[in-house]
Amino acid sequence: MTRYLPRAVLAAFAVLVAIAIVLTLVRHSTRVVGTNGVSPAEFVVTVPAGERACQAMAPAPRATRAIVMTVGVYGDQRARLRADAGTATNGRVVAARDGQLELPLAGAERAKRLCVTNVGSRRVELAGTATPPEHAAVVDERPAQGVFGVTFVRASAPTWAERLDEVLARVGYAKGMTGGSATGGFLIALLALTLAGALTIAWRTLRP
Amino acid sequence: MSGPPPPADLVPHDAGADRDQASDAASEDRRSATRRLVLAVATVALLHGLLWTILIPPFQAPDETEHFAYAQYLAETARLPPKVGNPQYSSEEIAAFNALGTVGITGAYGVKPPATEASADAAEAAVEVAEELPRDDGGGPSTASAQPPLAYALWAIPYRVGADGSILTRLWLMRLLSLACFVATAVGAALLARELLPSWRWAGMVGGLLVALQPAVAFIAVSINPDTLLFAVSTWALLVAVRSVRHGLTRRRALALGVLAGAGMVTKLTFAGLVPGLLLALVFGLRRARTDRVRLGATAIGAAAVLPVVYLAWALLQGRGLLPVAAGTPVLPVEQQATGSLTGLISYAWQLYLPRLPFMHDFFGFFPPYTTWIGGFVGRLGWLDYGLRGWIYDAAAVILAGALVLVLVALSRAQRLRRNWRVLAVFALCALGLAAQIAWVGYDYRNKTGFVFEQTRYLYPMIGVYATGMVTACAALGRRGGPVLAAAFIGVACLHTLAAVFATVARYYG
Numbered sequence: 001m002t003r004y005l006p007r008a009v010l011a012a013f014a015v016l017v018a019i020a021i022v023l024t025l026v027r028h029s030t031r032v033v034g035t036n037g038v039s040p041a042e043f044v045v046t047v048p049a050g051e052r053a054c055q056a057m058a059p060a061p062r063a064t065r066a067i068v069m070t071v072g073v074y075g076d077q078r079a080r081l082r083a084d085a086g087t088a089t090n091g092r093v094v095a096a097r098d099g100q101l102e103l104p105l106a107g108a109e110r111a112k113r114l115c116v117t118n119v120g121s122r123r124v125e126l127a128g129t130a131t132p133p134e135h136a137a138v139v140d141e142r143p144a145q146g147v148f149g150v151t152f153v154r155a156s157a158p159t160w161a162e163r164l165d166e167v168l169a170r171v172g173y174a175k176g177m178t179g180g181s182a183t184g185g186f187l188i189a190l191l192a193l194t195l196a197g198a199l200t201i202a203w204r205t206l207r208p
Numbered sequence: 209m210s211g212p213p214p215p216a217d218l219v220p221h222d223a224g225a226d227r228d229q230a231s232d233a234a235s236e237d238r239r240s241a242t243r244r245l246v247l248a249v250a251t252v253a254l255l256h257g258l259l260w261t262i263l264i265p266p267f268q269a270p271d272e273t274e275h276f277a278y279a280q281y282l283a284e285t286a287r288l289p290p291k292v293g294n295p296q297y298s299s300e301e302i303a304a305f306n307a308l309g310t311v312g313i314t315g316a317y318g319v320k321p322p323a324t325e326a327s328a329d330a331a332e333a334a335v336e337v338a339e340e341l342p343r344d345d346g347g348g349p350s351t352a353s354a355q356p357p358l359a360y361a362l363w364a365i366p367y368r369v370g371a372d373g374s375i376l377t378r379l380w381l382m383r384l385l386s387l388a389c390f391v392a393t394a395v396g397a398a399l400l401a402r403e404l405l406p407s408w409r410w411a412g413m414v415g416g417l418l419v420a421l422q423p424a425v426a427f428i429a430v431s432i433n434p435d436t437l438l439f440a441v442s443t444w445a446l447l448v449a450v451r452s453v454r455h456g457l458t459r460r461r462a463l464a465l466g467v468l469a470g471a472g473m474v475t476k477l478t479f480a481g482l483v484p485g486l487l488l489a490l491v492f493g494l495r496r497a498r499t500d501r502v503r504l505g506a507t508a509i510g511a512a513a514v515l516p517v518v519y520l521a522w523a524l525l526q527g528r529g530l531l532p533v534a535a536g537t538p539v540l541p542v543e544q545q546a547t548g549s550l551t552g553l554i555s556y557a558w559q560l561y562l563p564r565l566p567f568m569h570d571f572f573g574f575f576p577p578y579t580t581w582i583g584g585f586v587g588r589l590g591w592l593d594y595g596l597r598g599w600i601y602d603a604a605a606v607i608l609a610g611a612l613v614l615v616l617v618a619l620s621r622a623q624r625l626r627r628n629w630r631v632l633a634v635f636a637l638c639a640l641g642l643a644a645q646i647a648w649v650g651y652d653y654r655n656k657t658g659f660v661f662e663q664t665r666y667l668y669p670m671i672g673v674y675a676t677g678m679v680t681a682c683a684a685l686g687r688r689g690g691p692v693l694a695a696a697f698i699g700v701a702c703l704h705t706l707a708a709v710f711a712t713v714a715r716y717y718g
Contacts, residue, residue: 005688006695013699017706024710030718034323037309039316058327068318129312151318170717173328174265174321175376176308176335183262184717190259191709195702197255198417201248202698205413206691 006206014199025161031153032068033061036114040070040127044146045137047118053126054086054115055137055147060108063154067114068102070149072125079120086113093119108152116148245402246395249416253394256420256705257387260430263712265321266379267310268590269431270663274352275360276379276432277301281347283364288357288528289347290535298346300338304375307334313716314591321716335374349535352434356474356519356530359434382432389436390429394420396443397675403450404631404676408683414694415675421701423708424587428665434476435665441472442482442669446638449486452493453630462504465490466511473512474519477531481645482669485638492630539656546655556654557647560662572660578605584664587708592663594715596707607700614681614693635673642669 036057047053066083073079079096083103092104103116118124128137128148136143160167168184177183267273277297281289284298297305305311308331313319322331347353366381373381398416405411419425429436445468452461469486472479490508494501523530539545546552555568560576572579578601586604587596595601619625625632646666653661678697682690 006691009692009695010699013696013702016699017702020703020706030714032318032320032718034327035312035319037312037319037322037327039312039314039319041316058330059324061324149312149319167713167717169325170321170323171262171713173323173325173331174308174716176322176328176331187259187262190255190262191706194252194255194259194421194705198252198421198698198702201252201413202417202695205248205410206695 007203010199010203010206017195017199025164026159028157029160029163031155031157032151033063033154034152036060036147036150036152038128038147038149040149041129042127042146043072043125044128044130045126045139045144045148047116047124047126047139049118049121049123051140052115052117053137053139053144053148054113056112057114057150059111060105060152062109064105064108064152065155066102066104066153067108068100068151068153069116070099070127071096071101072098072127073120074098074122076120076122079122079124080118081124082117082119084115084117085111086115087111091117096120096124102153105152114150242399245398245412245416248413249394249398249420250391252417253391253420253426254387256423256426257390257430259709260423260426261380261383261387263709263716264427264431264590265313265716266308266376267305268313268321268716269428269433270591270665271351272432273297273301273305273310274350275434276382277346277350278352278355278357279360279363279367279382279432280343280378282357282360283367284344285347287347288523288526290349290353290528290532291347292349294348295346296348296350296535298343299341300343300375301346303338303341304335307331307338315593317594317715320718323717335376339374349533351535353535354532355434355476357522358471358474358515358519359437359476362437363432379432383430386430386432386436389440390426392440393425393429393436393443393671396440396447397672400443400447400450400672401676401679403447403454404628405679405683408679408690410691410694411679411683414682414698415672415679417698418678418701419671419675421698421705422671423705424585424589424664425668425671427587427589427708427712428668435668438472438476438479439668439671441468441475442479443672444468445472445482445486446635446670446672449489449493449634450631453489453496453634456496456498457490457493457501457504457508458497459499459504459507461493462508463511465493466508467514469508469512470515474515478642478645478666478669481642482638484641485634485636488637489634492634540658544658548651548655553648553651556651557644560647560650561643571654576662580660580662581664581667582608586704587711588664589708589712590715594711596711600704600707604704611678611681614684615677618680618684635670639670639673642667 045053071081073096075098080093081096081101081103082091082093083105084091085105085107087107091106094101094103116126126148128146130146133143135147136145137147138144165181168181170184171187172181172183267276274296278289280298280301281287281291308321309319313321322328363382363385366385367378370378370381394416397419398412401415402412429439445465448461448464448468452465465486469483472482490505494505497504520530556571558565559568559571562577564570582605583601586601589595646662650661653659679694682694682697685693
């Protein structure tokens, strides 16, 4: 009986691998759909009360409903911010605290600019990365010290299975390759072949 | 005219011919088994490594930016960096960083590579523009520029092959060469495990698969990093060393050991840690040699000297030192740097690998054997900016500790210890040399920068010993239990791979 135990163990692990894949696919993934590629390393944009910081951006992912950014309000309990896609000025006003803040954003997928308005009564800092003035965000027509970093988020977190096409396509996009999810599909094939190959070889090697 | 064959017992019996035939058949069986072993392990390593070459976004492995810059400068100018006065990176590489958002992604989990078709189009266009920029104006001092050039010289080949393509095409072609090193490492580990446990039919296959499936090794080994060649060269050097110790030095083994040691010396300075152990293996091998020992010793030493001498000549002709000044690491002002001492170094080295003793100054504030070594072995990926779920590290620590106990049990059998003491001495000296060298560099780095230097990959030159150790742990359970544990190890390795791939997908594409 124990002669067959190694193969029973391998079969059990093959089932476990399958279960792990299924459990991962039905898990809710992140709400994050992308970023503007700017790390919120330091406060580089100061927005005085009543003013608006704007910067250029590539169109955000289609599902974007809000942005998350790191802000500094110096403990001001009445700090308020609003985000818009550079055209409207009627975004929802959100109470701001020091740290990460989510701001609703409409029409982001068509936007070429992103603006954050300080609706409070004291200055607010936006975190990002320092850049030369010609690439920096603009506050009241003056260049700031850099551009602010934003993370684009969707309304709710879908499961990984629901996002599979999008995630696979991103494997190609990350390398500056368009053309759909072929790269990601190839990745899945390699993963399947690796695991199946290893388990099959072990099955044949650890024979009774 | 032919009749029926005579009865067998009437045929004159040639015992020598029978023995020869049996011996020929046995060696053909061995060769065939070796072919199967190499093919199987290489296939899994190839598939797994290829996966990681695609999964990791460009420049998102530790120091890949600097190592690419070194290789690019060498490929473009046939000169060794550093070129003082030049920046680290070429104009083309900097433009590629900007196109892909490389600097912003590094170290910031929430920042992702281009994630939409529009941003991918923009990145592609920017990379195309970058192709027109100078490629040979980098090569300034960096964290990589002090390293010897063998790996970079090899990467220059795929770089030149892809010279007409974009920088991303060249990077991927270079990663394919790294992939070949990863495959060689896994195969070397398989052969080492089989060499040391010949009576266990599955030893080589299980040892090889455990390396081929190790995601933290695969991740770093397929990136542009001289570590990958170091892993391959070290694993094969250990294999030849073990064969020399067990069967005696032959001309081929002396040549192979020498060439591998020489290649290691001009691949990465870390290899120096293995040299005392390899020298001990040479001495043991010479003692068991049947032919001219002086000539064999001279062959090994001479072969080991060839590549370092070529490097020396190249560096001297260029007016570059063998250990040029590195840069790129933020060093504290001199008055803030800690002063080193021998007792400090000993205490640091102790705490790096063992529990801190009560009277020792706490250098780390955490437990390096778990956080640094086990944590890194399980997976600290990207620019060390993401990993796996917390419980996986704890589970891995339990499994590795259990395996270590089983190895000790296996070795505690006096007969086994007596039979293998030379090999164990070589392994121990290699491990000690490597550990001491890592501690030496880490102590100096910490004093000058205030940061912790050590990463698990610095121990991967001994990955073949890990494979052998895991198989030895299985063997400790005997003929019935051993294969069961081996199957469990392979199963866990598959789950480990899956977890690392999912974590990477979530990090960069989620």
